[in-house]
Amino acid sequence: MPAETRALPFPGDGRVAVVTGASSGIGAATARRLAADGFSVVLGARRMDRLTELAGEIGGRAVELDVTDADSVAALVASLDRVDVLVNNAGGAFDAAPVADADLDSWTRSFEVNVLGSVRVTKALLPALRASGAGDVVFVGSTAGLVSYEGGASYTAAKHGVHTLAETLRLELVAEPVRIVEIAPGMVKTDEFALNRTGDAAKAAKVYEGVREPLVADDVADCIAWAVTRPHHVNIDLMVVRPRAQAAQHKVHRES
Template sequence: MTEESRNATAQNQASQSDSPQNRAAVVTGASTGIGEATVRALREEGWTVFAVARRAERLAALEAETGAVGIPADITEDDDVARLLARVTEAGGVGTLINIAGGARGADLVGEANTEDWEWMFRVNVLGTVKLTRAFLPMLRATGEGTVLNLTSTAGLVAYEGGGGYNAAKFAQHALTGALRLEEAEHNIRVIEVAPGLVRTEEFALNRFGDQDAAEKVYEGVEKPLTAADVADVVRYAVSAPHHVNLDQIVIRPVAQAATHKLIRKR
């Protein structure tokens, strides 16, 4: 390679890295928990953030507080996804897609599975991720340095009793993340998976069990469970690292949770 070619290559790489799109992200699940904390973490670093969730009133408050652009949308609905893509495109586009929306419902044994709960978990955790990713891939490819980060769970790596539906949905999301990484490497898109263990958030356990007392028991006796801010800080670092650095899979747990089956509770 000639000196002139090397300089041209370096200038091209610099122009890609300096593009406003590469400091702009779509963050789903932004109305609460890890999604909301991720919006805050990225805005503190000066990113342009399109915060996506169904609850418009929460997004409006987050927008007023952080300067993020709130876009109410249901990521499982094709019309909403198309409208979201159009809004982001009109605003200049992004180079990073952060799929955080998801959740769990119920803790039934497989033999007693609630079909509606399972369908909801697959729709939100798997199909929502697929629909957003499919919609934004052309934009991410066009930046030359796109990033997709999927928030999965340690429930997508190790099964446990009473977790069949959530395990199945998160295992599927973990698998599609791996396939996406293989498929998009030729387009210079890095694909990151962040898989948290026990995280104490405002709504996750409450939404899963539908009862405040049951939700509190999940964290009972656990010293310093992870917080949404802890996970958001890891997400922020992963998407802010130099683009050639791909943190393929990050497993994050509190020290008290040595493994899925080993959680230290102090009475």
């Protein structure tokens, strides 16, 4: 149709959004933002105490979910009557070791959560997303999925996997009413990401030391909400978002 008659961006309007890894960080912020935008939010994560509290706060529904477990994913699917948006946010980094010192258990965990978890949930919910007539699959990737760097190759390799997963799925579903969106944040300061990666609070603090205004979870949630509320003929293939202090993966301005 002519551009002047296209529909305006649409809000949630009761559309059902499933957010994985919703108990903290970007996932929790995304659940809050989508609920504020009118979505009916289903929050999935393993830590039900946090999840239940957040669901009560935003009027959402908490579902215990382990994306690495097929039965857990099947139980999520069975509990849903409708799905319009899936935000594949569950993930994380679990070490910062060079390849020469690779911990293969850490590599396995990284791929299980970041890559296979996203595949497992996406595959399970695709029928419902297709049936919605205007489905969205959002992958929360990382600039680590676009540019490699020393240390923590288990994470960069996994996020490269998420990036190619999004690209491939977009090609495969081009004739169907499902958008594939990838949001790739750079440096985001959350309570748990760097701590889980380093295992040490002091080392985690060093990651952000001297960086003026790193991104926070709400910044990424804002990007996700914007992408899924565009008119459905508009697909945000890939959005790279960094703090202004981070010009590139290796170029970060730190104030003394």
